[in-house]
Amino acid sequence: MAAKAGSAFSRFIASTRELFAEEKDLDQRWQRLAPLLRELLADPQVREHSKNWPECAHKERAENLLFYEDPDFGFVVNGLTKAPHTRTQIHDHAHNWTLYGVLDGTETIERYQRLDDGSKPDYVEIRGVSKLRAGPGEVDLVRPWEIHAEASGEERTVAIIVRAEKAGGFLQGRYDPVNKKYWQGYGPIQIPFKAE
Numbered sequence: 001m002a003a004k005a006g007s008a009f010s011r012f013i014a015s016t017r018e019l020f021a022e023e024k025d026l027d028q029r030w031q032r033l034a035p036l037l038r039e040l041l042a043d044p045q046v047r048e049h050s051k052n053w054p055e056c057a058h059k060e061r062a063e064n065l066l067f068y069e070d071p072d073f074g075f076v077v078n079g080l081t082k083a084p085h086t087r088t089q090i091h092d093h094a095h096n097w098t099l100y101g102v103l104d105g106t107e108t109i110e111r112y113q114r115l116d117d118g119s120k121p122d123y124v125e126i127r128g129v130s131k132l133r134a135g136p137g138e139v140d141l142v143r144p145w146e147i148h149a150e151a152s153g154e155e156r157t158v159a160i161i162v163r164a165e166k167a168g169g170f171l172q173g174r175y176d177p178v179n180k181k182y183w184q185g186y187g188p189i190q191i192p193f194k195a196e
């Protein structure tokens with residue numbers, strides 16, 4: 001991220017590193033990361049700068065802006081822009097813990113539950129369990145294998161995402177509830193970008 005000394009980003013990286021060093025319980029670690037991410041999302045300069053972040057493509061594989069990868073703990077910080085009326089596929093992040101924070105605009109976050117036992121190849125039954133509107137400063141913890149989708153609405157949205165490890169190099173689940181189809185694909189393409 002090429003964080004400047006004293007910037008909101010550099011403070012966020014420093015406090016996240018402290019947390020990762022101290023908290024070994026994964027659920028606790030990721031819950032405790034939420035207020036740190038909220039602090040970053042509240043920074044007016046970060047929001048202002050994000051207006052110039054490039055538009056991420058949302059195809060079979062989405063694009064993520066890659067701001068930072070931690071050399072010791074492996075966590076990454078991504079940016080994600082969505083043009084108006086963009087909806088992700090229904091997907092999971094495999095084993096990867098994720099904290100998803102809305103920086104600008106309002107997104108709809110859908111959560112799903114799997115109903116079948118997964119024994120039939122390429123087959124899945126899911127049902128929607130929640131649909132939340134998340135505005136600037138709101139944070140969603142996506143635990144391993146949790147099934148979800150996000151959508152922008154009338155306006156462009158921007159998110160800052162913290163992941164336990166860099167996505168894109170391993171397979172993640174994809175879900176088509178209409179045709180009851182399950183398949184796997186590689187996660188987001190990582191586009192190195194300076195966040196500030």
Ligand SMILES: [Fe+2]
Pocket residue numbers: 091092093148
């Ligand atoms: Fe996701």
